[in-house]
Amino acid sequence: MDLTLLLQGILSGILASGLYALVSVGLALAIGVIGIVNFAHGEFFMVGAFLAYQLFISFGFDPVLSLFFVAPALFILGALIYRSSIQFVLKAPELNQMLLTFGIGIILQNLALVIWGGDPRSISNVPYRSIGYQVGGVSIGLVPLASFLISIFIVAGLYFVLLKTPLGRAMRAVAQNRTGASLVGLEVNRIYLLAFALSAALAGLGGVMIAVIQSPTPVVGFAFTLKAFAIVVLAGLGNIRGILGASLLVALAESLVATLVPDGDSLRNAVFFAIIFVVLIVRSRRQA
Amino acid sequence: MKALEVKNLSAFYGKIQVLWDVSFEVEEGEFVTIIGANGAGKTTLLKSISGLISNKKGTVTAFGKSIEQLSAAKIVRSHIGHVPEGRQLFHLMTVLENLESGADYLPHAKREAAKTKAYVYSLFPRLKEREKQLAGTLSGGERQMLAIGRALMTKPKLLLVDEPSLGLAPALTKTVFQALKTINQEGVTIVLVEQNVLQSLKAAQRAYVLENGEVVKSAEASSLLNDPEIQAAYLAI
Numbered sequence: 327m328d329l330t331l332l333l334q335g336i337l338s339g340i341l342a343s344g345l346y347a348l349v350s351v352g353l354a355l356a357i358g359v360i361g362i363v364n365f366a367h368g369e370f371f372m373v374g375a376f377l378a379y380q381l382f383i384s385f386g387f388d389p390v391l392s393l394f395f396v397a398p399a400l401f402i403l404g405a406l407i408y409r410s411s412i413q414f415v416l417k418a419p420e421l422n423q424m425l426l427t428f429g430i431g432i433i434l435q436n437l438a439l440v441i442w443g444g445d446p447r448s449i450s451n452v453p454y455r456s457i458g459y460q461v462g463g464v465s466i467g468l469v470p471l472a473s474f475l476i477s478i479f480i481v482a483g484l485y486f487v488l489l490k491t492p493l494g495r496a497m498r499a500v501a502q503n504r505t506g507a508s509l510v511g512l513e514v515n516r517i518y519l520l521a522f523a524l525s526a527a528l529a530g531l532g533g534v535m536i537a538v539i540q541s542p543t544p545v546v547g548f549a550f551t552l553k554a555f556a557i558v559v560l561a562g563l564g565n566i567r568g569i570l571g572a573s574l575l576v577a578l579a580e581s582l583v584a585t586l587v588p589d590g591d592s593l594r595n596a597v598f599f600a601i602i603f604v605v606l607i608v609r610s611r612r613q614a
Numbered sequence: 615m616k617a618l619e620v621k622n623l624s625a626f627y628g629k630i631q632v633l634w635d636v637s638f639e640v641e642e643g644e645f646v647t648i649i650g651a652n653g654a655g656k657t658t659l660l661k662s663i664s665g666l667i668s669n670k671k672g673t674v675t676a677f678g679k680s681i682e683q684l685s686a687a688k689i690v691r692s693h694i695g696h697v698p699e700g701r702q703l704f705h706l707m708t709v710l711e712n713l714e715s716g717a718d719y720l721p722h723a724k725r726e727a728a729k730t731k732a733y734v735y736s737l738f739p740r741l742k743e744r745e746k747q748l749a750g751t752l753s754g755g756e757r758q759m760l761a762i763g764r765a766l767m768t769k770p771k772l773l774l775v776d777e778p779s780l781g782l783a784p785a786l787t788k789t790v791f792q793a794l795k796t797i798n799q800e801g802v803t804i805v806l807v808e809q810n811v812l813q814s815l816k817a818a819q820r821a822y823v824l825e826n827g828e829v830v831k832s833a834e835a836s837s838l839l840n841d842p843e844i845q846a847a848y849l850a851i
């Protein structure tokens with residue numbers, strides 16, 4: 327086996343895992359704290375990507391600068407969607423909740439298609455997009471490297487908030503026991519709103535990066551919803567700490583298959599779901 | 615002043631009515647118990663008072679303030695603590711974190727959190743020993759102590775306690791009831807609902823009897839202990 331190719335595959339996998347973790351951790355937050363399975367998560371990601379694209383086209387904003395605009399914009403979008411719909415279905419059957427979020431996703435996707443059309447868009451002409459480094463035959467693009475570092479930084483920031491701040495403890499309290507949380511003075515609905523908005527903001531931040539890494543169309547969201555789900559399931563539903571490891575595992579598997587298997591690039595999504603099948607089957611056998 | 619005044623309280627789960635025009639009063643500093651069989655509506659009554667149930671009619675006044683419209687989070691700010699059925703602890707947090715969370719979101723409680731914590735530990739030294747342990751790994755008795763401790767951390771003037779003896783060995787039940795008496799002697803008004811009628815009548819000053827969602831009797835606790843009807847129905851003498 328070609329060692330350089332193997333190293334390249336591993337490195338690409340590691341770099342991709344950062345973005346996966348960023349998107350998945352938002353989904354895990356919504357599931358863990360609110361208990362809502364949000365099929366529109368990938369669409370928040372997509373909206374983030376196209377906002378960054380628009381900020382670049384209209385005002386020449388560098389994507390790094392756009393991060394600071396997209397995060398609050400998606401936070402507000404998430405809050406509005408929570409207030410106008412999600413909060414009313416919290417006690418509804420799960421199927422109804424899924425249908426609702428699925429519908430929200432379709433609406434966002436179609437709005438984006440109306441606004442931006444169906445062609446791939448990307449923030450292509452930033453000067454650093456083509457910068458790369460060669461280390462012993464393995465190449466590292468500056469953009470994937472930066473997106474990895476920024477993503478990990480944000481995920482670490484979220485972990486810090488959850489584990490070390492009063493707001494984070496409030497979110498954990500609500501996640502672990504709603505009744506107990508309201509009896510110690512927490513307005514549970516307000517914490518849900520914050521968690522959902524934060525979840526949307528995290529997805530949006532990931533979207534900004536995909537607009538530089540790839541050339542997304544408005545339908546990019548669904549694939550990322552599925553990938554994020556796969557990672558969340560692998561980590562254990564609602565387990566936020568497990569997200570980093572799960573992201574690394576699936577990103578590595580995806581990247582290794584894509585680089586080492588002939589025609590492997592078209593197998594990328596299959597790899598994701600093969601892993602999920604195995605995990606689900608092994609887990610349910612263990613429980614049985 | 616009255617600590618609690620409940621008037622014509624009815625409560626519902628969906629369309630099913632569970633409490634029927636319940637009225638009772640508690641003076642400040644009193645220790646009152648509400649006894650009743652399984653399914654009588656004791657838990658529903660406490661949940662209606664503390665705001666966990668909003669589908670209700672009637673009035674609830676605590677320390678002169680009308681609270682029946684408020685959310686649970688607001689009612690705890692009106693100095694009403696609730697030790698709920700099932701304890702409702704944060705099972706992935708430590709004993710210490712559970713206690714601190716009782717005071718964290720209430721400015722008046724937060725200011726005195728260190729003092730209250732020391733008091734809780736003096737009531738339940740076992741909790742201090744288990745400070746770093748996750749709540750989910752505690753024994754039934756320890757969980758009950760923690761639930762009481764967490765409620766105390768909110769600095770209640772009125773404490774609602776739901777069946778603390780449930781699932782506890784007699785020795786532990788005694789410890790918990792003793793602690794409730796001590797808490798009451800320090801000036802906290804207590805409303806205790808129980809199936810363990812003997813223990814609660816011994817601990818309380820006054821009692822109400824709840825049957826099928828209605829108050830059917832009220833009296834001094836000591837006189838109920840000698841009431842033939844009560845003895846036959848609840849004390850199995």
Ligand SMILES: Nc1ncnc2c1ncn2[C@@H]1O[C@H](COP(=O)(O)OP(=O)(O)O)[C@@H](O)[C@H]1O
Nearest residue numbers: 627630632650651652653654655656657658659
């Ligand atoms: N969530 C619920 N939905 C419907 N009925 C309920 C619910 N909780 C309790 N009940 C009913 O309300 C009545 C009173 O229950 P509860 O207040 O728990 O009684 P207790 O605490 O005295 O045992 C019971 O008949 C019970 O079946």
Ligand SMILES: [Mg+2]
Nearest residue numbers: 656657699777
């Ligand atoms: Mg009960």
